[in-house]
Amino acid sequence: xxxxxxxxxxxxxxxxxxxxxxxxxxxxxxxxxxxxxxxxxxxxxxxxxxxxxxxxxxxxxxxxxxxxxxxxxxxxxxxxxxxxxxxxxxxxxxxxxxxxxxxxxxxxxxxxxxx
Amino acid sequence: xxxxxxxxxxxxxxxxxxxxxxxxxxxxxxxxxxxxxxxxxxxxxxxxxxxxxxxxxxxxxxxxxxxxxxxxxxxxxxxxxxxxxxxxxxxxxxxxxxxxxxxxxxxxxxxxxxxxx
Numbered sequence: 001x002x003x004x005x006x007x008x009x010x011x012x013x014x015x016x017x018x019x020x021x022x023x024x025x026x027x028x029x030x031x032x033x034x035x036x037x038x039x040x041x042x043x044x045x046x047x048x049x050x051x052x053x054x055x056x057x058x059x060x061x062x063x064x065x066x067x068x069x070x071x072x073x074x075x076x077x078x079x080x081x082x083x084x085x086x087x088x089x090x091x092x093x094x095x096x097x098x099x100x101x102x103x104x105x106x107x108x109x110x111x112x113x114x115x
Numbered sequence: 116x117x118x119x120x121x122x123x124x125x126x127x128x129x130x131x132x133x134x135x136x137x138x139x140x141x142x143x144x145x146x147x148x149x150x151x152x153x154x155x156x157x158x159x160x161x162x163x164x165x166x167x168x169x170x171x172x173x174x175x176x177x178x179x180x181x182x183x184x185x186x187x188x189x190x191x192x193x194x195x196x197x198x199x200x201x202x203x204x205x206x207x208x209x210x211x212x213x214x215x216x217x218x219x220x221x222x223x224x225x226x227x228x229x230x231x232x
Binding site: 003031033035042043044045048050055056058088090092094103104105106107108109111 | 150152157158159160161162165206218219220221222223224225
């Protein structure tokens with residue numbers, strides 16, 4: 001069974017631009033969540049999607065948005081990039097929110113560098 | 116809001132020896148889950164072990180075991196017979212058992228574990 005796939009693996013963007021990151025969950029997984037990892041702030045929850053609906057959102061500005069498609073694939077978008085957005089963005093999938101004992105499976109992340 | 120604290124930024128251990136990583140957390144909830152994840156240089160977060168708060172018995176997965184002290188809000192990870200492949204960043208994480216919070220993990224700052232041959 002293929003794991004969580006994130007594309008691209010690396011991305012370099014300029015301040016002010018926007019970026020879209022993609023995440024394909026494990027087959028059968030319907031819940032997708034996103035995390036930002038930086039040396040200073042550590043791992044922080046961005047948002048979570050289930051059945052194409054955002055269920056939960058972390059404490060990030062509105063420049064960070066996401067969506068989920070009917071096949072459970074998810075994208076996150078960051079508009080008007082700032083230098084502080086440079087981070088590793090991790091996607092995780094699980095069966096469903098109500099299946100509490102379903103662990104989160106993570107992808108290898110997308111390393112975003114903003115110059 | 117829940118918080119997770121890992122007080123050891125770095126730890127090192129000799130190969131084949133035992134090491135314990137510390138984690139404390141703060142929550143007002145009575146039902147929740149705790150996890151240890153490892154993140155090797157490949158960047159992928161890999162689940163090492165998990166503990167349900169309602170279970171008194173400490174979880175064990177092969178060479179990995181936890182010491183879960185609910186009253187003290189402590190959740191340490193013991194790695195026995197350390198192997199070179201155990202070298203990684205280890206994160207302690209908290210997950211609420213409520214429906215709304217079920218998919219949100221709160222992570223500690225991590226402990227970098229080095230294995231000396």
